[in-house]
Amino acid sequence: MNKESNSYTFFFTVVMIVIVAFGLSVTAITLKPVQEHNKELEKKVNILQSINLNPTFEEADKEFNKYIVKTLLVKSDGSFTEGNGLDINLKEELNKPENERVLPLFIAQVDGHKYYIIPLYGKGLWGPIWGFVSLKEDMNTVYGVSFGHKTETPGLGAKIVTEEFRNQFKGKKIFDKNGNFTSILVVKNQKQLNEHQVDAISGATMTSKGVQNMLNKVLSHYINFFKQHKNDLA
């Protein structure tokens, strides 16, 4: 057979593509369960990081079951049901109109203290950013945060995952003295930061803004819940 003929070239291509496609599908399907499990573990690690624990990947399952005592599914009018919050797709929920949204809230119990953990999802400069913020029993003071990102600039926007940036959030408040929702602002060039502000990352204005918008958008969903259940859940 003439190796350089058009029909041979065509035949060769088709056979090659079928083999490659088959091989890749088999790999993807067999490895999928393990990969999904990794993603879930990562989520659990991030949740636990927001209450200032630092479990390894292997410990994540055990620690999660130990500390996270309850998961609520919260609606924007403040009502809630219990359920499995790990499976909720935040991106889809946040695209829905406000009154249809159902967002999860994890309740953790560590050394006799209760913490309320809220998952975050928003836009950075290049792609999605996400995270978790935990509030103390007063449902106002931030206990800890953890952030993640897909493609923020290394050395600039990607710094939102560093402890230096995250530690700033500790002790900040999301409601002011009169009980109005303020969220937490990420500000630049401010000499004195008040209890609702943290310092932005220099050189990463868009990512910092993204963090601020994400906190504001997601937290505002829970305002009614916080106001109504401040006393009966604690």
Added chain:
Amino acid sequence: MKGQEKESLFSPQNLKLITDPIGKKNPITVLVLGICSALAVTVQMKPAIVMALSVMVVLAFSNVTISLIRKLIPTRIRIIVQLTVISFMVIIVDQILKAYAYDVSKQLSVFVGLIITNCIIMGRLEAFALGNTPWKSFLDGIGNAAGYGLILVIVSFFRELLGSGTVLGYPVLQKLGLYSIGYENNGMMILPPMALITLGVIVWIHRSRNKDLIEK
């Protein structure tokens, strides 16, 4: 392998296929291929080592595959065939890393996918595997990836040590007590330009010790 029966598997000529690319035919310092990824993944040693191993797997098996089908490939579409084989291997490596080395695969992020565009691999397939037997191609792949990996490890060793004060995550400088006498990490080492400069120093040392490499 029929024509090779006189030659043992690890004959001097075959071993040269491994040792040459580590030394005087090094793909990075001599042929100056694969520079881009060498700059990008060398901030820490662990990702650099995983990257080197991934390239080794991809290069060795792409080389063998191309060599096995070298008599079947129509010349006109050989580059596309090579790319398909490389992409196939890279996606498999990427999927395996995602399943069994999740944290490392996150650190390497896009660079695993970019192995596809690593010129060393295309270069070896085109220059070597298309004209040689599978076993020789396999050795050539291992050798070239080892040469690439060696440079990656050397560069990342210095960048991690001087930039973060650690070796494979172990805080060496802190244990030596250097910080208490006023030493500070050099943040510049973490940035890409210093990778280029480190690489330049390696090329310089390499050439000064091996005079054959200096152009007339």
